[in-house]
Amino acid sequence: MPARKTEDVPITDYHGALPRHVAIIMDGNGRWAKKRFMPRIVGHKAGVETVRTMVRHCAEKQIEVLTLFAFSSENWRRPEKEVNLLLELFVTALKREVKRLNENNVVLKIVGDRSAFPETLQQEIANAEATTSGNSGLKLVIAANYGGRWDIVQASRTLAEEVAAGKLDPSQIDEEALNRHLSLYGMPEPDLFIRTGGEERVSNFLLWQLAYCEMYFTETLWPDFDGDAFDAALNSFRKRQRRFGRTGEQVEQEQDA
Ligand code: IPE
Ligand code: IPE
Ligand code: MG
Numbered sequence: 153m154p155a156r157k158t159e160d161v162p163i164t165d166y167h168g169a170l171p172r173h174v175a176i177i178m179d180g181n182g183r184w185a186k187k188r189f190m191p192r193i194v195g196h197k198a199g200v201e202t203v204r205t206m207v208r209h210c211a212e213k214q215i216e217v218l219t220l221f222a223f224s225s226e227n228w229r230r231p232e233k234e235v236n237l238l239l240e241l242f243v244t245a246l247k248r249e250v251k252r253l254n255e256n257n258v259v260l261k262i263v264g265d266r267s268a269f270p271e272t273l274q275q276e277i278a279n280a281e282a283t284t285s286g287n288s289g290l291k292l293v294i295a296a297n298y299g300g301r302w303d304i305v306q307a308s309r310t311l312a313e314e315v316a317a318g319k320l321d322p323s324q325i326d327e328e329a330l331n332r333h334l335s336l337y338g339m340p341e342p343d344l345f346i347r348t349g350g351e352e353r354v355s356n357f358l359l360w361q362l363a364y365c366e367m368y369f370t371e372t373l374w375p376d377f378d379g380d381a382f383d384a385a386l387n388s389f390r391k392r393q394r395r396f397g398r399t400g401e402q403v404e405q406e407q408d409a
Contacts, residue, residue, distance in 0.1 A: 169390035171343035173217040174210065175365070177357055178202070180349025180373030193237045198375035200245050209379050210290055211256060213386075217291045217339050221357050225265070225299030242296065243273050250280045257289030263335035264298030265306075291339060298335070300359030307333035336361055344389045348374045348381075366392055 178199055185195030203220060210218045222242065228235060253260055262277045269277070310333045314320035320329070331337060342358060342365045350371045354362065368385045370377075395403055 170213060170215060170386065171366075171389055172215065172340040173219065173342045174215055174344045174346065175219040175221075175342040175358055175361070176206070176345075177221045177347040177349075177355060178374040178377075179347060179351060181375060183349065184373040184375045192234060193241070195373075195375055196238060196241055200241065202374055202377050203245075204249070205378060206382065207253070207256075207258065207290065207292060209382055211258065215290065217293060217342075219263075219293040219295060219336070219342065219358070221295045221298065221355075223264070223296045223298070224356055225297060225302050226356060228268075228297075239270065239273060243276055246273075246276045246280050250283055253280075253292065254284050254287065257287045258284060259287045259289065259291045260284045261291060261293045262296055263293055263303075264296045265302055266297065268297050293336065293339070295335075295357070299356040300354070300362075301356055303335050303358075304330075304360055307331075331360070334360060341365070343394075344368060344385065346370070346382075346385050348372050348377050364394070364396055366394065 181195035181199040182192040183195070184198060185192050188194070206218065206220075223238060227238070230238075250260065260280050260283075262281065266274055266277055307330050311320065311325055311329060315322055315325075336358070341363075342361050345357075345362060345365045346368045347353075348370055350369070350373075352369045358365075366389055368388055370381065370385065372381050393400060393403055
């Protein structure tokens with residue numbers, strides 16, 4: 153079979169080249185608000201609208217998992233007022249959106265150290281997850297008080313506890329054993345990483361899982377990120393050859409087979 157020319161195929165008809173899992177650092181809310189002489193929280197609120205749009209686009213394109221970085225382990229360093237407003241916004245958005253997400257068959261999962269959150273927020277999170285757990289559509293993962301290093305540390309600690317309890321021999325610790333205790337276990341690995349807002353860094357997002365992920369950076373600020381901007385990222389993704397350590401020739405032979 154001749155290699156399919158991806159440029160000729162409309163993206164909706166080319167599911168094979170669509171990522172199964174998209175992970176996004178939603179950055180640029182503050183600068184979006186600043187450009188409009190408005191408080192940063194206005195940018196965060198506008199950002200929630202973009203989340204809605206993106207959930208709809210991913211569901212329509214039958215992307216399996218969308219992981220969004222909402223609050224990093226390091227974001228506690230922001231002024232207390234902004235942290236509090238962000239937490240409030242998180243609670244309001246959860247309460248407001250969970251019904252709609254459920255109606256749209258979305259499974260919601262929150263990853264990160266939730267023990268640092270106020271009790272009410274922890275309760276909202278548990279409710280939202282329970283309400284949507286039986287759904288079979290898009291998996292929406294929200295990373296909140298999440299850090300890639302935290303994730304690896306908590307997984308390592310669990311392994312150490314298993315060893316201490318005599319349930320696991322250190323020789324059994326391999327990549328799969330550690331992966332089993334990471335927050336995204338059971339989901340396909342992220343294929344496409346998107347960071348909006350112009351910075352080209354990972355900022356302690358999914359460190360383990362990004363090992364072979366395709367990276368895409370855009371200047372577009374998160375509240376301005378829309379369906380066309382997302383399609384541009386998907387188009388960039390489908391033009392790439394993912395080699396996973398092999399040669400380009402090997403990959404081409406496999407595609408032609
Ligand atoms: C991302 O936008 C949202 C969070 C980190 C919560 P920022 O708030 O970082 O926006 P900029 O980078 O200051 O523009
Ligand atoms: C990363 O954005 C975290 C989230 C989007 C939640 P930041 O704006 O906090 O990242 P840095 O500090 O500029 O690297
Ligand atoms: Mg930022």
